[in-house]
Amino acid sequence: MNAAIPSTHSLTLGALATLLLALAPFSVPAQDFEAGDEGFEIVRDAAELPDIIRDRDPDVINTALVLTSQGGPRSVAYCVAFNAAGEKIGRAWVKVPANGLRIVLASDVSAGVDFVGSLRCVSRGHLVGSAFIVGPGLTDATVHNAFHWGESRIRAQAVVSY
Numbered sequence: 001m002n003a004a005i006p007s008t009h010s011l012t013l014g015a016l017a018t019l020l021l022a023l024a025p026f027s028v029p030a031q032d033f034e035a036g037d038e039g040f041e042i043v044r045d046a047a048e049l050p051d052i053i054r055d056r057d058p059d060v061i062n063t064a065l066v067l068t069s070q071g072g073p074r075s076v077a078y079c080v081a082f083n084a085a086g087e088k089i090g091r092a093w094v095k096v097p098a099n100g101l102r103i104v105l106a107s108d109v110s111a112g113v114d115f116v117g118s119l120r121c122v123s124r125g126h127l128v129g130s131a132f133i134v135g136p137g138l139t140d141a142t143v144h145n146a147f148h149w150g151e152s153r154i155r156a157q158a159v160v161s162y
Contacts, residue, residue: 039091044103061135063106063159069096075125081109083117106161119156129154
């Protein structure tokens, strides 16, 4: 009868394996965030969000990534934009106040270069990302959030700026 009940050790290893497989898509190579090459600071707070949503240009499509603090001290998020070929096309950083939020546009990180790709951000502290695509219409976009050992990793899979 004891053979049918798995040991605590095997459950722990199984849970660990599941966790590692679940976090694998969130891995971001360290070279994406090299010190001294952080890009420029983005300063856009929640007060600008109504203008972004209301004043949509039908000829422009952009992705807005909203970084929200889940508490604790102010966090600094470092973001990298990648085009569809996986090449880095821009970097930027943003200070997110404790319990506050900041907005990062794809066009900010790409320095205005038109692209379709992805956006990855990393931060010490607990940040959660959400995204939406702003154009003639307005739609939400998929964002993956991971928090481990005091570090947030946020990945917006489908980002566009035209």
